[in-house]
Amino acid sequence: MASASSRQVKRNQIFTKDVRKQRAISLKDVSMRSEQMTSMSKSIAPTQYSGRKMEPSAPLMEKTCPESSSPDRKQRHSSLKDTIKNFISRRAQERTSGAEGRGGISNVNLDSEADVDINIDSIDLPKFIDKHFAKPQPGVHRMNYKAAEVRAIVNAAMKVFASEGTLLEVRAPVIICGDVHGQFNDLLNMLLLLGTPPSTRYLFLGDYVDRGQMSLECIIMLMCYKILYPNCVYLLRGNHECARVNTKYGFAEEIDNLFPMPASNNIWCLFQRAFNQMPVAAVVDEKILCMHGGLSPVLDSLDDIRCEKKPLRNPFKGVINDMLWADPDCNICFWRASARGSGFVFGEQVVKDVCQRLGIELITRAHQLCVDGFWVFAQRRLMTIFSAPAYCNLFRNAGAALKVDANLHCQLVAFVPGGPNVQQMIVDRNQLWESPPTDPNVANAAGNSFGKGSGSGEVAGEKPLPQPC
């Protein structure tokens, strides 16, 4: 039987032969799983969102809280503390003034008197995970976790994250997934269709919480997988895994509605401590660089990420913050400050330079809604992956995941929501994907055509065709 090291050598030989000498990243067709999606939806319908309507004045593109525009670090931190303190005292007031009329109050777990800490070993995690798949229902349905269970799971996950570096090194094969955003039924669908850990390895690119209404179920189930199979599930941090963001976009409110005070505050704070320990970037087989947002002007080498020591509390500037917030932009060549109020936007030339400097062949990132679930940029050197189909029930976008096999051959899987012409739209775009462009101008046109947006600030590639850099 081959030893681990000889297998490693063999892998490296394959790596050298198939990857380094030829084109390393081969992007195959987009395989559509809409049929399976439809048949699955008989048992698990995509999440129906009955909740908050987005205000027209609040576009999907989130901005950082006002304190991030302050130049003084101490001041920023103290105003963040104030924000959190105000949030907690406001919630406490609401509780004591008997605001039972608030949405979701019927779900409050009232067993606080028996709320004592439990050990993670007392939870049968495989059985606990199975429960998530046992009674799938359309729409928002709660798993009714006990507060003590949540604390034990978050604590255990925090320890696993803390044992990982800020930059992960992941071996293929792996499936790379983008934003989940609390769309629990869609997450279940994806795991059922692509395989569950440990038989399938996953790398998630962050943004598990906020927006959708089942953030808690999404992050708890993924944390359970992480605890059980730390080398089969990798969870990168997204910009929503930051206190200043998830206090405003749904996660804090969800926890607050599900647990009585003071358990809800403790749980929310514990989540923030776990998020601060999450890794921020990953390299798959030294060739695919992955992060939530994008690149940073101060990223010179991968050691710049490696040497950032966790916990990373409230990152607001520098390489970590930039990687959580940045976006590619086909209208510029280099850098510009981001309209999100945090991080930068970067152009095609930046992607080319970074790939060359770091010896990377593909950058995968999430963070932006794509109509097809994915969007390619900079002559296929950068790919956006978005895994929340029918985002917030406001869009008819597909979700996607990128399957990377052991030889770094990549295949996109798109989860297509039902609706007229959606399948045909994906087929048409797929044809562009299948004919590799040779001319850089054609490459721009093909790349851009994947991401014609529907008007949201967070839709990738909605801008006109770029000028060649």
Ligand SMILES: [Mn+2]
């Ligand atoms: Mn994001």
